[in-house]
Amino acid sequence: MPLDATDPILDPYSAQVVQAFERVGPAVVHITAFDGKGRPSGQGSGVIYTPDGYVLTNSHVVGAAARLRASLTDGQSLEATLVGDDPATDIAVLRLAGTGLPAAALGQSTTLKVGQLVVAIGNPLGFTCTVTAGIVSALGRSLRTRGGGLLDSVIQTDAPLNPGNSGGPLTSGEGRVVGINTAMIAPAQGICFAIGIDTAIWVATRLMRDGRVHRSRLGLAAQTVPIMTRVRRFHGLAQPTGVMVSEVAADGPAAQAGLQKGDVLVSFAEEMVAGVDDLHRMLVAERAGCRLPIRLLRGVELLTREVVPAAA
Structure with a gap:
């Protein structure tokens, strides 16, 4: 089909940004939170x-409204x-009083690559449906929440975010949601974070079913992180990545099992662990109090320990 003579011919980068915005933009909402006296108490974005009418957004945007x-x-x-x-992952689900609403297509955060184009859409400082673009700067980051907890396996991007972007979608160039924007480092330039959509959907499914997420925890x-090819081959490990312990809570299940900072977990309860999202999915409430095997790399040595997850 020939192009209309009045249509601009876009370069490939611009074409991807435009495509992402056109596909996801109509599904982005501006959320206003009100206090008990009906006064606006905060704002953010959602998709x-x-x-x-189900909407994904951040817990910190809507939790106290x-x-x-x-x-x-x-x-x-x-x-x-x-x-x-779910404050632990900073994810919340809303239901809108409407039907036949525009809905965004969801992608997969596990397939993201560092350097890949991503587009952020939201309502920064009240400016509705603003689009910014950048790249995936890093994967598997940990981020301290406002409440002092840690968000694991977040996406770092340089797509500029501002207050009001929280809860909005991070999309791929093809227009699929791959993350939920959650935070920025205010003094820095181009250091922003999003929760991977795989984690967000896992949490959302449980929120829709139970109203909350029931978990067990390891206390870490x-x-x-990637596993060196020679180490994988030597131990016959199938996965290219594992889960590196960056902190161990004193007297928690992980500490009691002898886990240490720097250990790389490769399996839990006889299931392969290739990333933090895998571990989140495995730590269901039913496993609290159960003695379970956990395999880990300590340096180049493959060890097996037993851990008893605690109720979260």
Whole structure:
């Protein structure tokens, strides 16, 4: 089909940014939180991911609100109900009072590559449906939350974010949501973070089912790291990555099992662990109090320990 003579011919980079914005932009909402007296108490962004009005956003945007309202790019303003929120991952799910709504397609954060183009869409400082672009700067970062906890395996990007972008989508060039924007380093330039969509959807599924996430815990902070090829071959490990322990809580299950900072976990309960998202999915409530095997690399040595997860 020939191009219209009035259409600009875009370079490949611009074409991807435009494509991502056109596909995801209509599903981005501006969220306003109100306190118990009906006064605005905060704002942020979110993305509709089902046509019947389920929205992904950040827990810190909506968790303390008495009432919520979402504005769409087409001018609609809808009441929003908090389905559930999970401060441990800074993910929340809202339900809008509407049907037939524009919904964004979801991608996979596990397939992201450092250097890949990503596009952030949100409502920074109240400027609705603003788009910025950048690259994936790093993967598997750990980030300290406002409440003092650690978010594991977050995406670092240089797509510029500002207050109000929180909860909005980070998308691939093809227009699929690969993360939920969550934070920026204020004094720095181009250091921003998003929660991987694989983690966000795992959490959202449980929030929709139970209203909260029931977990067990190991008492450690970790990040996804590559495993050296020669070490993998020597031990016959299938996965290219593992989970490196970056902190061990004193007297927690991991400390009691003898885990140390720098250990790289490769399996838990006889299941392969290739990343922090895998470990999150395995730490279900039913495993609290159960004695389970855990395999780890300490240097180049492959060790097996037993750990008893605690109820979270």
